[in-house]
Amino acid sequence: MRKNASGINNSKQRIENKNNDLDLYLKALNSAYSGIIITDNLQYDNPIIYCNKAFETISGYAHDEIIGHNCRFLQAQDRSQAERKIIKESIARGEECKIEIRNYRKDGTLFWNELFISPVKNDDGQVTHFIGVQNDISDRKKAEYDLREEKSHVELKIQQRTKELQDKESFLSSIIETVRESLLVLDANYIVLSANRHFLNSFKVTTEETVGNLLFDLGNQQWDISSLKEMLTRILPTNNPVIDYEVDHIFPHIGRKVMLLNAYRIEFEGQYKDRILIAIEDITEKKEQNRRKDDFLSIASHELKTPLTTIKGLFQILQRLSAENTDPKYVSTLDKITAYIDRLNLLIAKLLDTSKIQSGNLELHMDPFEIDKTVQDAVESMRLAAPDSDIQLTGNTGSIVAGDELQIIQVLNNLLSNAIKYSPESKKVEVSIHKVANFIKISVRDYGMGISYQDRLKIFERFFRVSHIQKKFPGLGIGLYVSHEIILHHKGTLWVESEPGEGSTFNFTLPIVTNK
Amino acid sequence: MQPKKIMICDDDRGILEMLELFLELEGYNVICEINSTHLTKQLISHKPDLLLLDLWMPILSGDQLIKIIRSTPEIKETPIIVLSASVDGPEIAGNLGANGFVAKPFDLTDITDKINSILKN
Numbered sequence: 001m002r003k004n005a006s007g008i009n010n011s012k013q014r015i016e017n018k019n020n021d022l023d024l025y026l027k028a029l030n031s032a033y034s035g036i037i038i039t040d041n042l043q044y045d046n047p048i049i050y051c052n053k054a055f056e057t058i059s060g061y062a063h064d065e066i067i068g069h070n071c072r073f074l075q076a077q078d079r080s081q082a083e084r085k086i087i088k089e090s091i092a093r094g095e096e097c098k099i100e101i102r103n104y105r106k107d108g109t110l111f112w113n114e115l116f117i118s119p120v121k122n123d124d125g126q127v128t129h130f131i132g133v134q135n136d137i138s139d140r141k142k143a144e145y146d147l148r149e150e151k152s153h154v155e156l157k158i159q160q161r162t163k164e165l166q167d168k169e170s171f172l173s174s175i176i177e178t179v180r181e182s183l184l185v186l187d188a189n190y191i192v193l194s195a196n197r198h199f200l201n202s203f204k205v206t207t208e209e210t211v212g213n214l215l216f217d218l219g220n221q222q223w224d225i226s227s228l229k230e231m232l233t234r235i236l237p238t239n240n241p242v243i244d245y246e247v248d249h250i251f252p253h254i255g256r257k258v259m260l261l262n263a264y265r266i267e268f269e270g271q272y273k274d275r276i277l278i279a280i281e282d283i284t285e286k287k288e289q290n291r292r293k294d295d296f297l298s299i300a301s302h303e304l305k306t307p308l309t310t311i312k313g314l315f316q317i318l319q320r321l322s323a324e325n326t327d328p329k330y331v332s333t334l335d336k337i338t339a340y341i342d343r344l345n346l347l348i349a350k351l352l353d354t355s356k357i358q359s360g361n362l363e364l365h366m367d368p369f370e371i372d373k374t375v376q377d378a379v380e381s382m383r384l385a386a387p388d389s390d391i392q393l394t395g396n397t398g399s400i401v402a403g404d405e406l407q408i409i410q411v412l413n414n415l416l417s418n419a420i421k422y423s424p425e426s427k428k429v430e431v432s433i434h435k436v437a438n439f440i441k442i443s444v445r446d447y448g449m450g451i452s453y454q455d456r457l458k459i460f461e462r463f464f465r466v467s468h469i470q471k472k473f474p475g476l477g478i479g480l481y482v483s484h485e486i487i488l489h490h491k492g493t494l495w496v497e498s499e500p501g502e503g504s505t506f507n508f509t510l511p512i513v514t515n516k
Numbered sequence: 517m518q519p520k521k522i523m524i525c526d527d528d529r530g531i532l533e534m535l536e537l538f539l540e541l542e543g544y545n546v547i548c549e550i551n552s553t554h555l556t557k558q559l560i561s562h563k564p565d566l567l568l569l570d571l572w573m574p575i576l577s578g579d580q581l582i583k584i585i586r587s588t589p590e591i592k593e594t595p596i597i598v599l600s601a602s603v604d605g606p607e608i609a610g611n612l613g614a615n616g617f618v619a620k621p622f623d624l625t626d627i628t629d630k631i632n633s634i635l636k637n
Contacts, residue, residue, distance in 0.1 A: 306601060313531070
């Protein structure tokens, strides 16, 4: 009995010890950070028969709401995940597996579950239970997702930027290939890095002959031009662009060319620096055309003057031959003809003036003169020539300017006759002369039709005529051009202020030499 | 007193006829030459007191003629007045040793004034 009693005691003791162990294990399970469940594989649909505290915390469900359910309740409606198949197959085969699966808490919110399933087998090798260990890896998943998102965003941006650059580059290169100007890019040692189509066509060369070679070696050293070398050596050290540098050169194959060269130092941060862009404009034809125009003007005015000389002479002979008692009407008619011949001569002289200015042959006889008196004389003679007009003169500077007085008188006559001509409704013309710093400023104001902004921009160009007034006020479009050039040659400026319908003020300045 | 002999060389017939008429009215003996290549021969044979010479002429121009005249002993002293519509006329006339210049178109009094002042000397 004692034996028995001791046997029972022993059994009791063992049970008590086991219970103590179990209690300890349960406590351990409940203090685990991972959610742990046990399912009974021998019962229908593998129900959960145990869950620890952490599982309740992770899933948001209470213990009683969990027990008896199949684990899939955590998947809510999200049933199409590939991981489900893995679980199913592992369970069917009684194998362990580890997956990451989207699960949903009781409140419906998503959490990522890192699930480890492990089978428990009895002595016969039959799977009796499965143990599921779950970890909420939502934060890690989110970080991974964010990283992936960020990466794909960056990749997208890079793609976009690359495409933009490619577009920009093809845009630029299409411009470069289209412009009707020769373009060259050189490195700091004057080796050609690229040449556009226009360059190749103009100078009859190929890309192979050009790119990679020293500029001065191109086409049998045809670019070995000392003035060009000098210009280029100026660019890199100073960083100053060279603008409109004229090069006149005879090329072996294409003959003489007059070119306008513009050169810039170009730098593209991080990629290159000290490169030179050269733009070459062929102005040979333009120059030739201008020369022909000047020649034409010069010849035309010469040829016009020849018959005029005869006519003028013949009329003077006629005047001389008229008898003492000739009808006065006959005499005055002859006089009128002579006046018109002089006017025709003046027009031809103006034409010649433009051609002289164009060819740079305008001769100025610079002498000091009293500008006040010159202006007074010009006004006085214009009053005589146009007695209907009301020309008022104000100001007196007492200054001496250096210049060609005859040319300045021509400018004054021009401005005064324009003022009268273009203000048919208003007779008043105001002339003023003032001292402004080291300059004399002379203004001629009329109250006539005025000049529009567009026309003001062009009014000092050769042969420019405001189109709608050509019929009413015929002219050659030379006077203002010549005046402008004359004042420019005197180191002064001529400009206009005007509004349509409100009249115009033409002003010009001349540098003062001394004050009286 | 013998009238003074004036030769005119110009390739423009109108100017020649007009000047001939005028200078004859003024009492000069006038010889006209329209072909500049004949001028030297004409000068040598007529020995005029003064030559009125155009500049722009075909084949032989006025400036070439002045050089020829000034280097031809029989006629090198001939007083020459250049008549031209050319811009650079005064310069050419001066440089080549002409005695005067009158710009076309001119007043006839300018011509007589110039002729008189030269012939007086």
